[in-house]
Amino acid sequence: MIETHDLTKYFDDFHAVESASLSVSAGQVLALLGPNGAGKTTTVRMLTSILKPTSGSATVAGYDVVRDPDGVRANVGVLTENHGLYLRSSGEEYLGFFAELYGIPRERRRNRIIELLERFGMAEAARRRIGEYSKGMRQKLALIRAMLHDPPVLLLDEPTSAMDPQSAKLVRDAIADLRTDRRAIIICTHNLPEAETLADTIAIIRKGRIIAKGNPDALKDQLLGPAMMELRLAIPFNGVADKLTGLITVAERGENWLRYTAPNPADLNPRLLNRLAEAKIPVLTLSEVPRSIEAVYLRAVEEDER
Secondary structure: OEEEEEEEEEEOOEEEEEEEEEEEOOOOEEEEEOOOOOOHHHHHHHHOOOOOOOEEEEEEOOEEOOOOHHHHHHOEEEEOOOOOOOOOOEHHHHHHHHHHHOOOOHHHHHHHHHHHHHHOOOHHHOOOEHHHOOHHHHHHHHHHHHHOOOOOEEEEEOOOOOOOHHHHHHHHHHHHHHHHOOOEEEEEEOOHHHHHHHOOEEEEEEOOEEEEEEOHHHHHHHHHOOEEEEEEEOOOOOOOHHHHOOOOOEEEEOOOEEEEEEOOHHHHHHHHHHHHHHOOOOEEEEEEOOOOHHHHHHHHHHHHHO
């Protein structure tokens, strides 16, 4: 649904985006992570045919962003950082205006608008002026606008910013549902836990370049090393460690717990538990030590700086 090959954009001598290659299939979510000025917005503007690439290529829903900008814009929904909402109109009037622009047949417009307003908990505010909406309500209205024409591609810039926890969860659930509707979605976000929850693929962009890309688990293994497991017993470890010799290498330990690296947990952990069971040693828990996307992000930036 979204393909870019060496996508590049220069503004005079400033390299805003350089050789960015991305691929997002139908039913997938890609999270584009990076600080302000990293090139996220410029990338999205090229994918919506607002900016012409300096070099490289990109297609969205099968349409080339340079040769067929009308086809691109008809098949993409965009949530931008600055929404451009018309504050004097009601939410219902505003959405009706955009539904007409998108060419949605008159007989379908109202049902589509009501469906989306109800989905995002906005039905009761439909006839209120947008100027009376909270920041979170305006964010949801802008997201509804992006989804009105049921596009196969969504490009969302900070979709849950300024939202209370309940509204943010509602939007995250909606994005997860949209993925199952066979859409391709790119999310630009600073919310790293949200990116890990929603995304199939994470791409970290810095100074216009993609410095790391892959699914969250693969990035953790690549940048942070193998998984670290923590074993906790119902008894002290005195004498128990000897029974695990040759099976694991202990990285840390306490009175009744230890940690070890597991390059292949699916193979190693069952053998470890079997050995402890044979020795009648009671196990409280065996779990992976959490490795965050924040740690992945910081390590990728650190390695890029080097």
